[in-house]
Amino acid sequence: MNRLVLIFLLLPWALFAQEEVKVHAETSVKSFFLGEAFTLNVMVSGTENVKAPQMNVVNDFVVKKVSESAVSLNDKKGYIIRYKLLAKKDGNLVIPALGVKVNGALMETGEIKLEVKKPLTHKGLQVKVHLSQSEAFVGEPILATFILSSELPLYAFNAVDITYPFLTHYGFKVYDPHNSPKSGDKNSIGLPVSNTRIIALRGNEKRGDVNLDTITFKKILIPRVSGELIIKPATFLASYTPPEVKTNGKRNWQPQYPSHFNNNFFEEVEGKSYEKYFASSNELKLVIKDLPTKGKPVDFQGLVGKCEVSATAEPAIVEAGAPVSLRIVVDGHEYPAIPELPQLGQQLAFNRNFSIPSRQSPGRVENKTKLFLRTLRPLRTDVSEIPVIRIPYFDPQTETYGIAQTKAIALTVTPAKTVTAFDADLSDGKILKNKLEKNKEGIHHNSLSLAALKRQRLVSPLLLTAVFVPPLLYLLFLLITAESRLLLRDPVAARRKFAYKKFKSRLSSATDTESLEKIVRSYIADSFNLVSDAHTFAEIENKLPEKEALMKIYDVFDTRRFSKVSSTEDFSSLKKEAIRVISSLNGRMKNV
Amino acid sequence: MFKFFLFFTLSVSALLADDSARLEKANTLFEKASKAALSDPDKSKKFYKEAILNYQFLIDEQGYSSPELFTNTGNAYFFSGDLGLAIVNYQKALRLEPGNSDVLHNLKFVRAQVIDELPESMTEKVVRTIFFWHSWSLECRIVFFALFNLVLWSLLGLNHFKTIPRFTQYVFSSLFICLLMGTSLGVTISGWDNGVDGVITEKEVIARQGNGHIYEPAFMTPLHSGTEFSILDSRENWLYVELLDGSKCWLPKQSLTFID
Incomplete structure (x- = not known):
């Protein structure tokens, strides 16, 4: 029994022990220069139940988590957490043991020792960033020029990394100037800058007696936020291998693209001794002002800088639905790449009268102007012009808003002669139907009625009808069918009711005793289901609640029948008495 | 007595005629604005604003209150670009005629244009x-x-x-x-299913975790015009509100317009 308990207790442990859990951390490099980023991998094998370590113990490095995923390590379950690290200082640094929660238990990685070397600086290696202005409005283009100048031959640099903070700064949109170098140009060179590739221009400069190699690129910055912006320095970090001196004394420059500069950041210079060089520009300060709200056009889209716009259209006479080519030229802006054409398809003036493709080609810069080509299709024959195209702008010189606009272009639209799909005689003989689909966009029309000045009913008549009409109809139905229902429910009572009704209606026709007798006898016969002229009082005597009064009337009838004597006065009193007795009898019989 | 009655009747008739003329003027301005929108957006906006002033006069000064009037005002606000006040007026129209399909349609469309996205809880x-x-x-x-x-x-x-x-x-x-x-x-x-008490009508407002600017923002980004809320509590110039997605925050009163 004890053995059994022991086996039972050890069984989960044995099963667990099959998957041995290990935690390990390693870096991509052990020795590197300050400014170089490297990767730290925290690996766990044997389980996927892992919680990432707290990295606040890693004080000497800037840490950024890159990824975290479950993996298969040698057919075992595993987990890798990947970080990107950047040393904050040089010297011998340590990544301390990291606590990783594995299956709820805390496990530790080993310490990692790293050597961080300080890169060299060189007086002749300089980075400069020049801004066209230090104060601007939100949206106002600023030209930023990056210049790297070096006494050292540039072809001797490898593993280049340039950081240019404008490219990653949230406060700027960055554009290429219209005259930027192309990758195929003779002096162009590809640069790895802030994880992107930039085409720069290679050149030479003479400073005193020293020949300098230069690399320049320009960017247009459009500020997006106002305030005082401090821009971090642009930096240059690269490995330098001193070139071998050639016997003919010529430089071994290799201008073809891609050049030495288009290197991977981590690329090492294999088999050669090298030095790491670092250069940085000054920190820059920019004051960005908000645009004034006064006089701002309603359709202002943020363009800063004066410009002009003109348009031509072809053809001037067109069938409805046929294309009209619109050529729009934006001229006079200091940076022609910047002005954008408003979305014509989103302007009421255009989308109500023209069909405009949602995707339109971007403008292209030609001789300091920006050209936009648009295709419009007039929808109807009553379209008589291509409306004015407006480009509102803010002029930073005068600090006022202006509007560049084209002139309206006259257009003659003739009826379409083309056959539409709905006119076509389809081979299968079926008529093509236009399936109408409700457009849920837009808002519904205004009310022009003066009823808007009346107080509104809180509950709609439709609802009142829905609530009250069915029960009212029911009541009406009950009233109409009251007699039929009584006949079904209580035929005797119904017979009496009908007899009394008949009695009352016939009374007016009773002019003598004989006719009155007939009416009374008829009532009694109908009430008791007897024959009108063939029943005697004895037959009904036992069924009557008030027999004496009726008996008297029957006696009067019998007496008058035989005496044949009558007077108007007697008849009148007899009639009154008969009505009283029958009414009373009817009332009493209801309760029987 | 007769003279007084006659004077009273004539005065009321004159006032009503005046109001009708004002409503017609507002409607005409609205139509003009709609036409100008196709050629001159600046002029169109000016006409919409004039139309709004006339509608608003009938509502605020003359005390008229009808779904049509509020809907027209809402439409004018919408076309002039003020989503917040457009929603306020549609909500007022709904208070008077709940379930009005035209107003509901407009409200739904304008809500879709509001910057703040509030998913359903x-x-x-x-x-x-x-x-x-x-x-x-x-x-x-x-x-x-x-x-x-x-x-x-x-x-x-x-x-x-x-x-x-x-x-x-x-x-x-x-x-x-x-x-x-x-x-x-x-x-x-x-109106139990429409718990909206007010709308943010300022272009941008920072919602706070407490009733004062000393508190941290309630959300990482500010709230924008057109966002609707129901009131939970009020402290001086601040309101504790619940947004349509159920999230709660404090908002300064001057940034808001109330439905009632």
Whole structure:
């Protein structure tokens, strides 16, 4: 029994022990220069139940988590957490043991020792960033020029990394100037800058007696936020291998693209001794002002800088639905790449009268102007012009808003002669139907009625009808069918009711005793289901609640029948008495 | 006495004629603005603003209150680019005529233009799924109610003449559906399902975690014009509000416009 308990207790442990859990951390490099980023991998094998370590113990490095995923390590379950690290200082640094929660238990990685070397600086290696202005409005283009100048031959640099903070700064949109170098140009060179590739221009400069190699690129910055912006320095970090001196004394420059500069950041210079060089520009300060709200056009889209716009259209006479080519030229802006054409398809003036493709080609810069080509299709024959195209702008010189606009272009639209799909005689003989689909966009029309000045009913008549009409109809139905229902429910009572009704209606026709007798006898016969002229009082005597009064009337009838004597006065009193007795009898019989 | 009555009647008639003329003027300005929108957006906006002033005069100064007037005002605000006040006016129109399909359509469209995206909370989703008929249009619910109300009373009527098999079952089913639809209609008409008390009408406002600027923002980004809320609490110039997605925050009163 004890053995059994022991086996039972050890069984989960044995099963667990099959998957041995290990935690390990390693870096991509052990020795590197300050400014170089490297990767730290925290690996766990044997389980996927892992919680990432707290990295606040890693004080000497800037840490950024890159990824975290479950993996298969040698057919075992595993987990890798990947970080990107950047040393904050040089010297011998340590990544301390990291606590990783594995299956709820805390496990530790080993310490990692790293050597961080300080890169060299060189007086002749300089980075400069020049801004066209230090104060601007939100949206106002600023030209930023990056210049790297070096006494050292540039072809001797490898593993280049340039950081240019404008490219990653949230406060700027960055554009290429219209005259930027192309990758195929003779002096162009590809640069790895802030994880992107930039085409720069290679050149030479003479400073005193020293020949300098230069690399320049320009960017247009459009500020997006106002305030005082401090821009971090642009930096240059690269490995330098001193070139071998050639016997003919010529430089071994290799201008073809891609050049030495288009290197991977981590690329090492294999088999050669090298030095790491670092250069940085000054920190820059920019004051960005908000645009004034006064006089701002309603359709202002943020363009800063004066410009002009003109348009031509072809053809001037067109069938409805046929294309009209619109050529729009934006001229006079200091940076022609910047002005954008408003979305014509989103302007009421255009989308109500023209069909405009949602995707339109971007403008292209030609001789300091920006050209936009648009295709419009007039929808109807009553379209008589291509409306004015407006480009509102803010002029930073005068600090006022202006509007560049084209002139309206006259257009003659003739009826379409083309056959539409709905006119076509389809081979299968079926008529093509236009399936109408409700457009849920837009808002519904205004009310022009003066009823808007009346107080509104809180509950709609439709609802009142829905609530009250069915029960009212029911009541009406009950009233109409009251007699039929009584006949079904209580035929005797119904017979009496009908007899009394008949009695009352016939009374007016009773002019003598004989006719009155007939009416009374008829009532009694109908009430008791007897024959009108063939029943005697004895037959009904036992069924009557008030027999004496009726008996008297029957006696009067019998007496008058035989005496044949009558007077108007007697008849009148007899009639009154008969009505009283029958009414009373009817009332009493209801309760029987 | 007669003279006084005559004077009173003439004065009232003159005032009414004046108001009618003002309404016609506002409507004309609105139409002008709509036409100008196709060629001159600046002029169009000016006309919309003038139309708004006239509508607003009838509402605020003359005390008129009708769904049509509020809808027109809302439309003018929408076209002039003020989503917040457009929503305020549509909500006011709905208070007067709950379930008005035109107003609901406009409100839905304008809500879609509002910058702040407030996804429906899980509770709301569950409630909406369970009480699915409540999202049907008012007209549709009235028709259903009328139909089953008619069936109910017809069954009761027919029962006097004929034995209807499963009569009780049919009567209670009809009654049940009538009650469901009736309750839903009642909730809509009383406005219980529209808990919106106000709308943010300032272009941008920072919602706070407490009733003062000293508190941290409640959200990582500011709230924008057109975002609706219901009031939970009020402290001096601050309101504790619940947004349509169920999130709660404090907002300064001067940034808001109330429906009532």
